[in-house]
Amino acid sequence: QQQVKQSPQSLIVQKGGISIINCAYENTAFDYFPWYQQFPGKGPALLIAIRPDVSEKKEGRFTISFNKSAKQFSLHIMDSQPGDSATYFCAASMNSGYSTLTFGKGTMLLVSP
Amino acid sequence: DAMVIQNPRYQVTQFGKPVTLSCSQTLNHNVMYWYQQKSSQAPKLLFHYYDKDFNNEADTPDNFQSRRPNTSFCFLDIRSPGLGDAAMYLCATGVAGGWVQETQYFGPGTRLLVL
Numbered sequence: 111q112q113q114v115k116q117s118p119q120s121l122i123v124q125k126g127g128i129s130i131i132n133c134a135y136e137n138t139a140f141d142y143f144p145w146y147q148q149f150p151g152k153g154p155a156l157l158i159a160i161r162p163d164v165s166e167k168k169e170g171r172f173t174i175s176f177n178k179s180a181k182q183f184s185l186h187i188m189d190s191q192p193g194d195s196a197t198y199f200c201a202a203s204m205n206s207g208y209s210t211l212t213f214g215k216g217t218m219l220l221v222s223p
Numbered sequence: 224d225a226m227v228i229q230n231p232r233y234q235v236t237q238f239g240k241p242v243t244l245s246c247s248q249t250l251n252h253n254v255m256y257w258y259q260q261k262s263s264q265a266p267k268l269l270f271h272y273y274d275k276d277f278n279n280e281a282d283t284p285d286n287f288q289s290r291r292p293n294t295s296f297c298f299l300d301i302r303s304p305g306l307g308d309a310a311m312y313l314c315a316t317g318v319a320g321g322w323v324q325e326t327q328y329f330g331p332g333t334r335l336l337v338l
Contacts, residue, residue: 142326146329151331152332153227153315153330153331154266155329156326156328211327213265215264215265216263216264218263
């Protein structure tokens with residue numbers, strides 16, 4: 111049973127546009143929601159993360175929006191650049207003393223020049 | 224710089240020939256994870272260590288074993304690799320303790336090819 115559903119599977123955005131990736135979760139025990147960025151041949155790297163006590167978190171061009179009642183969260187990449195082309199994974203974790211991530215299936219983002 | 228290191232970066236083995244992948248960390252994290260990632264898929268957790276306590280995922284094949292001789296090192300042993308085990312293997316680390324939620328820090332991965 112997939113506990114974190116991610117969409118879309120792939121996304122093409124023009125340079126300067128806004129990239130939006132959505133995730134939905136089922137388990138209300140999740141209380142930590144990170145986004146990972148992965149370039150081909152590399153390991154995933156933490157991009158930005160949010161806890162459910164806030165509805166939005168912004169770091170540079172990257173923003174997480176969180177809707178606790180809808181059990182949804184999304185990643186917005188403003189002014190998308192070709193260097194942002196990568197696979198993005200949302201994840202969720204519950205407080206069990208240490209991190210136990212449940213990943214979404216990933217979104218392959220291509221930013222065209 | 225503190226980091227997660229995986230060796231080798233690429234490993235070629237023959238069908239059925241045991242192989243060992245290694246991971247080391249300078250972060251002094253007490254939790255270490257091994258993931259398998261196939262092309263265009265999310266990382267799949269195989270097992271993890273909380274200090275010396277080993278935690279195996281229910282669907283991890285018996286063909287996969289792990290060792291953690293000390294805090295810094297963790298090994299993934301594949302006893303009899305099959306063609307379906309060709310994948311990227313990712314090591315990650317994290318911190319446990321109290322109510323502080325820490326994320327996982329991934330190494331660059333080892334790409335395994337089975338001939």
